[in-house]
Amino acid sequence: MRVIWILASLGLVAAEDGLNGWLRYARLPRGMLRHAKVPTHIIALNTSQASPVFTAGKELQKGIQGVLGQNPEVTYEGLHGRQGESSILVGTIEAYADAGGAADIPELEEDGFWLNTEGDSVEIVGQNERGALYGAFEYLSMIAQGNFSEVAYATNPSAPIRWINQWDNMDGTIERGYAGLSIFFENNVIVSNLTRVYEYARLLSSIRVNGIIVNNVNANPILLSLENMAGLGRIADAMRPWGVRIGVSLNFASPQTLGGLDTYDPFDKSVIAWWTDITDKLYEHVPDMVGYLVKANSEGQPGPLTYNRTLADGANLFAKALQPYGGIVMFRAFVYDHHLSHENWYNDRANGQMEFFKDLDGAFEDNVVIQIKYGPIDFQVREPPSPLFAHLPNTASAIELQVTQEYYGQQCHLVYIPPLWRTILDYDLRVDGQKSVVGTDILSGKTFNKKLSGYAAVVNVGLNTTWLGTHLAMSNLYAYGRLAWDPTNDDVRMLEDWTRLTFGFDETVLETITKMSMVSWPAYENYTGNLGIQTLTDITGPHYGPNPASHDGNGWGMWTRANEHSIGMDRTVWNGTGNAGYYPPEIAAMYEKVETTPDELLLWFHHVPYTQRLKNGNTVIQHFYDAHYAGAETAFGFPAQWAALEGKIDRQRFEETLFRLEYQAGHAIVWRDAINQFYFNKSSIPDARGRVGNYPWRVEAEDMELDGYRVTAVTPFEAASGLRIVQTVDNSTAASVRATLDFPAGVYDLAVAYYDLYEGQASYELFLNNRSLGTWVGDLEDRLGYTLTRGIDGHSATRITFRDVRIRKGDEVRIETQPHGRETAPLDYIAVLPKGVVE
Structure with a gap:
């Protein structure tokens, strides 16, 4: 028997901490090395150490x-003296032409590159210096995956803007950051050691990201102090060799709060002069x-609506203010009233983008880009594309x-996000009845004949060596860059490339990570919120654990409008908010009717009875029950799949990942039970399969x-099995629970459901009869990066499992606990699970 969080040695495989991401450049297996054919000289056509070509x-x-x-050997003197030698040449098309080459290279667009490995030499030629560096990374990705095939091709980006948005705060914290403190800021200034910033720029460059906003959109004006402007100059210097240019988020009221003016009216001459001066100073640095x-x-x-x-x-x-410097304003379309009246049937937060922006098309300067969240609400597990994409032709x-x-x-659950993005990028909006696919037509600029368009992604890396808090989450960052370059890139192919670069060539590892x-994402959608009902998390709190009631009855507008008879937002024109x-x-007509709306978005566009039949004949409520069980069962299988990789992955990354997958398996059951219990209570319609509220193994x-x-009791009520829990009578006295087991003799897994709160680390020990099975501490606040909570609720609910325990009928199980701080050692249940049973 063993506790799942204490693992055996993995032998001689060297530990890795994840800092190198997919740029490990691990030595190829000996069999692959026999096929290696790489020139012995590198010619980089730029001598400046700040140049991306020099970096390449x-x-x-x-x-x-x-x-x-x-x-x-690396040289920088050009082609002279190297004619006829096997070499890797990297540089811009202009520099290559000046050196006597580049005659047969196809036309390249900004940031595009040409890669030619045919013959004895390799040509890596960029339209600009960034493009040359991207080509170098492309070549290295090939050989790092053991691919020494001869290729000759040009590739160009789908859009010129491929940016990252950091949500880092000046004090060093990160809004929605799950991987530690900021690599950019601390104590309201830029950090002195920018090593991690340099390393981050390297990762971004390798996926062809060309810009980054370094601070939170909820911006602190102090960033614009002279000291911090100088610091921004140092950040830019660290990222420039990698072709990553920096920008900043602004607080609209800065002229008043930082500049001492009595207004921030955008028409006021003193405000205009203030921003012009700030912009001039920023460009000096x-x-x-x-x-x-x-x-x-x-x-x-x-914002300007104030005036x-x-x-x-x-x-x-x-x-x-930016036009003299060629700068861009990314202006977020995430504008809505968060004090909407829930009583008004026609109110709809999803209409916010349209209400604020649809009549402004053509009123913006040419260097303004409207940054539109992919869906009308807020990064939900499934949304339709924002209709605003179809309404900005000018x-x-x-x-x-x-x-x-x-x-x-929040990086504690494995969710590979590109299949979700695919539902948006591959969506044909049929503008003017013509093909208008979001990724290849609208974002590329083809539909409306635009030269300025692109992608931005919120990527809140932190000081954790895994960058995002967990190793597997890095596949999402890798894929984002690949999709921004080419939205037709295949989700599986990108994932397989990332896996080989990150974990090596073992086929079992590749197949397992790809399968999981x-x-x-489908599993996460199933056990959180499906049929377009949104992610049923606590929207007024951490956005993490289950709390469906938090969606309704408030001004935030992420409503489900669930009552005892029916559920869903009516967004039709004939009877609802008009969003459809x-x-x-063509699209509006489809969404206007229940019969033609795809089931996966049914509750996004329609308010229907729980007994409404889906296209497969199932009812809405039974689909909820079935989907939540199916999703949790999928997550329940992740730990065993990963455990089978023991010895094939280095010890550190194996253990850290297994820990999180075990956590996810338990938390998925928390989600499943909470959502199903909530809607059973709401609708009074039982699960046709008798599972909801019936837990024979607990x-x-x-x-x-x-x-x-x-x-x-707990709040929300559905966050506890049986709707009740136990907690110690005070915060200091040791306590215990015990029970006699009435299960047939056999080998079981024992799962203890408890709550791990912030500001306390209670200790636990599980006994069978008088034999200790293991101990643990409520320290998830130190081991996971999710938004911390002080409550006994769906955020803090978790499980720990003890494997392969031999039990006889009549055995006594006992848990001895010691509360600590605010953590009163809360317990929910013990599950006694036969082998092969998914509770």
Whole structure:
């Protein structure tokens, strides 16, 4: 028997901490090395150490040393003296032409590159220096995966804007950050050691990201102090060799709060002069700054509406200040009223983007880009594409995605997100009745003949060596860059490339990670919120654990409108909020009717009875029950699949990942039970398969013999099995629970459901009869990165499992506990699970 969080040694496989991500450049297996054919000289056509081409030369040398064990020479003097020799040439098409080459290279667009490995030499030629560096990373990715095939092709980006949005705060914390503190800021200034910033830029460059906003959209004006402007210059210097240009988020009220003016009206001459001066000073420190990101008049942030100016007036204020420098304003379309009246049937937060922006098309300066969240609400587990993408023919736009798993398990749940993004990027909006696929047509600029368009993703890396808090989450960052470059890239192919680069060539590892990842988003959707009902998390709190009641009865507008008879938002034109009518006519007609709306978005567009039949004949409520069980069962299988990789992955990454997958398996059951219990209570319609509320393998803590414990309810009620839990009578006295087991003799897994709160680390020990099975501590706040909670609720609910325990009927199980701080050692139940049983 063993506790699942204490693992055996993995032998001689060297431990890795994840810091190198997919750029490990691990030595190829001996069999692959026999096929290696790589030139022995590298020619980088730029001598400046700040140049991405210079960087490319060094990176090629580093990569080849790691992958092949060779030490190629790097020179920068051009082609002279190297004619006829086997070499890797990397540079811009202009520099190559000046050196006497580049005659047969196809036309390249900005950031595009040409890669030719045919013959004895390799050509890596970029339209600009970034493109050359991207080509170097492409070549290194090939050889790091053992691919030495001869290729000759040009590739160009789908869109010019491929940015990252950091939500880092000046004090060093990160909003929706699950991987530690900021790599950019601490104590309201830029950090002195920018090593991690340099390393981050390397990762971003390798996936062809060309811009980054370094601070939170809920911006602190202190970033614009002279000291911090100088610090921004140092950040830019650290990222520039990798071709990553920086920008900043602005607080609209800065002229007043930082500048001492009595207004921030965008039409006021003193405000205009203030922003012009700030912009001039920023460009003195960061001459290649990409521009600004602005969140205005949303969620309490200041903006131009305060002065009865339009959002276009506000955006243009910054655009005009940036125009002399070629900078861009990314202006977020995430504007809505978060004090909506729930009593008004026609109110709808999903209409916010359209209500605020649809009549402003053409009113923006040419260097303003409207940054639109992929769906009308807020990074939900499934949404239709925002209709605003179809309504800006005369205004540049970009899509906003989220690599940070704010609503997708906060890096504690495995969720490979590209299949979700695929539902948006591959969506044909049928603008003017013509093919208008979001990724290949609208975001590429083809539909509306735009030159400025693109992608932005929230990616809140932190000081954790895994960057995002967990190793497997890095596949989402890798895939984001690949999709921003080419939205037709295959989800499985990207995942397999990332897996080989990150974990090596073992086929079992590749198959396991691919299988788990590709089912992870459908599973998460199933056990959180399906049929378009949104992610049924606590929207007024951490956005993490289950709390469906939090959606309704407040002003935030993420409503489900669930009552005892029916559920869903009526977004039809004929009877609802009218949101469906904002889509182009073909799409609007489809969403207007229940019969033609796809089941996966039924409750997004329609309010229907729980007994409404889906297209497969199932009822809505039974689908809820079935889907939540199916999703939890999928997650329940992750730990065993990963455990089978023992010895094939280094010890550190194996153990850290197994821990999180075990956690996810338990938390998925928390989700399953909470959502099913909530809607059973709401609808009074039982599960046709008799599962909901019926747990034959559980011993409820409130039914045990208690010593030093008391029985209490929880909030929300559905976060406890049996609707009650036990917690110690005070915060200091040891306590225990015990029960006699009435199960047939056999080998079981024992799962203890408890609650792990912030500001306390209670200790636990599980006994069978008088034999200790193991101990643990409530320290998930130190081991996981989710938003912390002080409550006994769906966020803090968790399980620990003890495997392969031999039990006889009549055995006594006992848990001895010691509360600590705010943590009163809360217990929910013990599950006694036969082998092969998914509870």
